[in-house]
Amino acid sequence: xxxxxxxxxxxxxxxxxxxxxxxxxxxxxxxxxxxxxxxxxxxxxxxxxxxxxxxxxxxxxxxxxxxxxxxxxxxxxxxxxxxxxxxxxxxxxxxxxxxxxxxxxxxxxxxxxxxxxxxxxxxxxxxxxxxxxxxxxxxxxxxxxxxxxxxxxx
Amino acid sequence: xxxxxxxxxxxxxxxxxxxxxxxxxxxxxxxxxxxxxxxxxxxxxxxxxxxxxxxxxxxxxxxxxxxxxxxxxxxxxxxxxxxxxxxxxxxxxxxxxxxxxxxxxxxxxxxxxxxxxxxxxxxxxxxxxxxxxxxxxxxxxxxxxxxxxxxxxxxxxxxxxxxxxxxxxxxxxxxxxxxxxxxxxxxxxxxxxxxxxxxxxxxxxxxxxxxxxxxxxxxxxxxxxxxxxxxxxxxxxxxxxxxxxxxxxxxxxxxxxxxxxxxxxxxxxxxxxxxxxxxxxxxxxxxxxxxxxxxxxxxxxxxxxxxxxxxxxxxxxxxxxxxxxxxxxxxxxxxxxxxxxxxxxxxxxxxxxxxxxxxxxxxxxxxxxxxxxxxxxxxxxxxxxxxxxxxxxxxxxxxxxxxxxxxxxxxxxxxxxxxxxxxxxxxxxxxxxxxxxxxxxxxxxxxxxxxxxxxxxxxxxxxxxxxxxxxxxxxxxxxxxxxxxxxxxxxxxxxxxxxxxxxxxxxxxxxxxxxxxxxxxxxxxxxxxxxxxxxxxxxxxxxxxxxxxxxxxxxxxxxxxxxxxxxxxxxxxxxxxxxxxxxxxxxxxxxxxxxxxxxxxxxxxxxxxxxxxxxxxxxxxxxxxxxxxxxxxxxxxxxxxxxxxxxxxxxxxxxxxxxxxxxxxxxxxxxxxxxxxxxxxxxxxxxxxxxxxxxxxxxxxxxxxxxxxxxxxxxxxxxxxxxxxxxxxxxxxxxxxxxxxxxxxxxxxxxxxxxxxxxxxxxxxxxxxxxxxxxxxxxxxxxxxxxxxxxx
Numbered sequence: 001x002x003x004x005x006x007x008x009x010x011x012x013x014x015x016x017x018x019x020x021x022x023x024x025x026x027x028x029x030x031x032x033x034x035x036x037x038x039x040x041x042x043x044x045x046x047x048x049x050x051x052x053x054x055x056x057x058x059x060x061x062x063x064x065x066x067x068x069x070x071x072x073x074x075x076x077x078x079x080x081x082x083x084x085x086x087x088x089x090x091x092x093x094x095x096x097x098x099x100x101x102x103x104x105x106x107x108x109x110x111x112x113x114x115x116x117x118x119x120x121x122x123x124x125x126x127x128x129x130x131x132x133x134x135x136x137x138x139x140x141x142x143x144x145x146x147x148x149x150x151x152x153x154x
Numbered sequence: 155x156x157x158x159x160x161x162x163x164x165x166x167x168x169x170x171x172x173x174x175x176x177x178x179x180x181x182x183x184x185x186x187x188x189x190x191x192x193x194x195x196x197x198x199x200x201x202x203x204x205x206x207x208x209x210x211x212x213x214x215x216x217x218x219x220x221x222x223x224x225x226x227x228x229x230x231x232x233x234x235x236x237x238x239x240x241x242x243x244x245x246x247x248x249x250x251x252x253x254x255x256x257x258x259x260x261x262x263x264x265x266x267x268x269x270x271x272x273x274x275x276x277x278x279x280x281x282x283x284x285x286x287x288x289x290x291x292x293x294x295x296x297x298x299x300x301x302x303x304x305x306x307x308x309x310x311x312x313x314x315x316x317x318x319x320x321x322x323x324x325x326x327x328x329x330x331x332x333x334x335x336x337x338x339x340x341x342x343x344x345x346x347x348x349x350x351x352x353x354x355x356x357x358x359x360x361x362x363x364x365x366x367x368x369x370x371x372x373x374x375x376x377x378x379x380x381x382x383x384x385x386x387x388x389x390x391x392x393x394x395x396x397x398x399x400x401x402x403x404x405x406x407x408x409x410x411x412x413x414x415x416x417x418x419x420x421x422x423x424x425x426x427x428x429x430x431x432x433x434x435x436x437x438x439x440x441x442x443x444x445x446x447x448x449x450x451x452x453x454x455x456x457x458x459x460x461x462x463x464x465x466x467x468x469x470x471x472x473x474x475x476x477x478x479x480x481x482x483x484x485x486x487x488x489x490x491x492x493x494x495x496x497x498x499x500x501x502x503x504x505x506x507x508x509x510x511x512x513x514x515x516x517x518x519x520x521x522x523x524x525x526x527x528x529x530x531x532x533x534x535x536x537x538x539x540x541x542x543x544x545x546x547x548x549x550x551x552x553x554x555x556x557x558x559x560x561x562x563x564x565x566x567x568x569x570x571x572x573x574x575x576x577x578x579x580x581x582x583x584x585x586x587x588x589x590x591x592x593x594x595x596x597x598x599x600x601x602x603x604x605x606x607x608x609x610x611x612x613x614x615x616x617x618x619x620x621x622x623x624x625x626x627x628x629x630x631x632x633x634x635x636x637x638x639x640x641x642x643x644x645x646x647x648x649x650x651x652x653x654x655x656x657x658x659x660x661x662x663x664x665x666x667x668x669x670x671x672x673x674x675x676x677x678x679x680x681x682x683x684x685x686x687x688x689x690x691x692x693x694x695x696x697x698x699x700x701x702x703x704x705x706x707x708x709x710x711x712x713x714x715x716x717x718x719x720x721x722x723x724x725x726x727x728x729x730x731x732x733x734x735x736x737x738x739x740x741x742x743x744x745x746x747x748x749x750x751x752x753x754x755x756x757x758x759x760x761x762x763x764x765x766x767x768x769x770x771x772x773x774x775x776x777x778x779x780x781x782x783x784x785x786x787x788x789x790x791x792x793x794x795x796x797x798x799x800x801x802x803x804x805x806x807x808x809x810x811x812x813x814x815x816x817x818x819x820x821x822x823x824x825x826x827x828x829x830x831x832x833x834x835x836x837x838x839x840x841x842x843x844x845x846x847x848x849x850x851x852x853x854x855x856x857x858x859x860x861x862x863x864x865x866x867x868x869x870x871x872x873x874x875x876x877x878x879x880x881x882x883x884x885x886x887x888x889x890x891x892x893x894x895x896x897x898x899x900x901x902x903x904x905x906x907x908x909x910x911x912x913x914x915x916x917x918x919x920x921x922x923x924x925x926x927x928x929x930x931x932x933x934x935x936x937x938x939x940x941x942x943x944x945x946x
Contacts, residue, residue, distance in 0.1 A: 037359075039360070076180075092177055133871050138842075138880065139874040
């Protein structure tokens with residue numbers, strides 16, 4: 001079995017993995033970071049979004065071995081020194097979550113979106129969320145939270 | 155705004171207590187739990203809609219790497235396990251009970267839908283279980299399948315269950331047939347409409363999952379599972395399936411990622427995991443992948459209806475008659491018989507005074523996945539029918555759609571409808587007026603004209619809905635065939651340091667009970683919310699409960715908490731009276747302080763709590779130590795949330811694409827504890843309603859019975875860019891039947907919104923009907939087939 005080594009939430013991690021192991025399964029099952037979720041099997045729902053070298057990636061769509069040497073950040077690694085990330089804060093403040101299952105993927109997507117497009121409007125946010133499905137909120141408050149966070153971070 | 159700034163009282167938009175764990179990745183969903191020596195289950199499913207099983211050869215699979223055990227229907231039957239049950243018995247017009255075919259946990263000799271469970275493979279890893287399942291050789295004799303609902307009752311249709319000739323499970327009726335016929339005979343006008351209520355697939359984002367464990371030392375089983383009602387699951391698994399006695403089975407529903415009805419039911423996979431854990435002597439984990447969820451979660455809706463509305467010359471409704479064929483799928487699911495009957499027919503009066511109503515519903519088996527409650531459950535189907543035919547009546551009579559509704563609104567309460575329900579309170583005109591104002595109804599003609607100049611078609615659609623929530627008075631549902639009572643339980647445990655645990659039989663899977671319930675308790679006891687912990691979802695902690703569905707947790711679950719708090723206050727006052735040497739009648743409890751009326755003697759909550767446990771010098775004959783009270787609350791009536799939703803659409807005639815320009819929802823939910831959470835519930839409901847109206851459709855191939863919409867590439871889930879932001883408002887009439895005056899808010903959006911959208915589209919296109927989902931292809935086709943004059 002290949003050994004794969006990467007940095008996860010700032011700490012080195014390495015393990016033997018079956019070559020066919022998806023990054024999401026490596027993160028959840030081998031590293032025990034269960035904040036990253038699996039909501040589908042066709043790479044549509046986005047519950048598994050993490051950051052790979054600073055970019056939002058669906059961790060069900062790449063193999064663990066493809067992340068060799070990469071810097072991975074999961075939702076568990078977003079808060080710094082006990083301080084929530086502004087996007088996490090905004091999701092709570094604007095009730096951008098209900099059951100919480102899509103939330104880690106939504107938050108990781110939103111952080112990357114704000115980084116790429118600091119001047120967001122509602123239409124852009126809605127278009128950019130194409131790859132993240134939420135069944136609870138109707139997106140109303142997710143959109144509100146992301147717009148508020150992008151204001152806050154400007 | 156922080157909670158410190160807004161306060162924590164009833165009516166405040168308090169930010170949620172549960173959010174911290176979800177936004178930091180610290181939630182505990184069933185699939186997040188891992189046990190030492192845990193194995194994985196994989197279910198081999200039928201690839202055929204209907205087939206005889208001639209034999210199952212598991213020999214080579216048993217020797218595959220990592221395989222721990224393989225179970226088939228024979229093992230389940232040999233162990234004496236019962237099948238899955240339907241907990242609600244519906245009878246036909248002739249008085250005979252519904253015709254129920256067996257529902258085995260693993261198929262014995264016949265498979266009845268694509269996805270039916272054939273074998274369970276338990277292995278060291280999921281990949282090994284899956285690989286071994288591929289080596290199982292099932293000898294199928296494929297048979298023709300009954301798939302298309304309209305054809306399933308013909309005498310030539312393939313039979314799903316021999317117990318149910320012509321695939322008819324029941325032929326149910328409600329209302330007064332002769333009065334209805336008489337009203338139709340004297341009507342000035344009869345409006346007729348055929349409607350399809352499209353099949354939906356619930357798709358909570360967390361797929362179903364189970365972790366079954368068996369403790370050999372104590373003989374106890376534990377099932378962690380994605381359930382909306384863990385106690386009901388335990389009861390069914392014990393009393394009917396026979397997995398283990400109730401006191402030897404613990405069911406835990408930890409964080410659950412959405413339900414929408416689909417996690418009410420007791421399914422084969424969860425049952426098999428907990429049963430087989432004892433057989434293999436190791437924990438067994440199963441998590442559905444999304445494809446399995448599509449195949450095997452209970453689906454929703456799927457009705458074909460013919461409706462007729464009789465009117466007099468002034469547009470007053472005289473009578474409604476309805477014939478509906480409802481798809482039940484291949485097996486009866488836990489509550490499936492109640493959904494197209496008592497949750498549907500009883501709401502056909504809508505917000506209107508209709509003197510006579512008669513409805514017939516045939517419940518029909520097909521070779522498709524079971525159909526059961528999905529957000530709204532029967533009430534969206536009723537609302538769709540009523541609001542579509544009322545709109546059609548407005549157009550045929552030339553009466554304005556708002557005006558025809560006003561002429562027929564129920565205006566005095568209580569109001570007994572001809573279909574069981576006794577509406578207790580409401581003001582339907584108030585919500586209609588508020589919605590019309592918010593939707594700028596007056597400005598619509600100008601907006602329509604402006605759109606026309608751009609070559610676009612605008613339409614406006616109303617939906618004045620009512621639903622019955624707060625399920626439900628136990629005596630009422632018992633008389634209608636329910637196998638359970640629908641009360642709720644609560645227990646308030648005051649600790650010696652004054653903080654409080656509240657155990658509830660309700661279950662939160664997104665609704666925010668940990669916040670709303672804590673808001674109620676904190677404001678009642680005058681303590682900060684952080685000192686209140688809401689405990690739910692574990693049969694070892696909460697003694698019994700009926701769970702969360704049917705928008706019942708506020709009206710029923712919180713009423714149980716109020717009842718328990720009343721008892722706490724009564725006992726606490728007794729203790730306070732003793733400690734402050736006063737008469738109990740003179741003790742006042744306000745803002746967390748007990749005061750002897752007319753004196754300066756006071757005692758804070760925390761001191762009283764401690765005293766309750768030190769119990770020094772209590773007159774033991776009169777006051778027991780401790781402060782803990784439980785209550786069961788059984789509602790005396792359903793609650794009746796109602797309101798008006800108005801949708802404005804713009805259609806591009808070149809592409810058939812419908813854009814929602816404005817969606818207004820004005821709802822009357824009675825008392826609202828946390829408006830932020832309530833608004834969130836409405837948003838989500840509307841999104842699912844828009845999904846039904848424009849995007850979602852569960853489709854089976856009518857010949858092969860294969861599920862065509864079995865993934866997110868084929869089944870169109872609403873995405874953020876399919877939806878607008880919503881425009882919400884509230885009116886309020888207090889519910890008179892429960893202590894808080896609450897009505898329930900969880901389903902209103904999904905119930906009200908589909909007819910508003912379809913009424914808007916048919917208004918824009920000048921057509922009578924369009925089938926849901928009104929996809930661009932369907933809208934474009936409708937535009938092409940319009941009479942030329944209308945098109946120009």
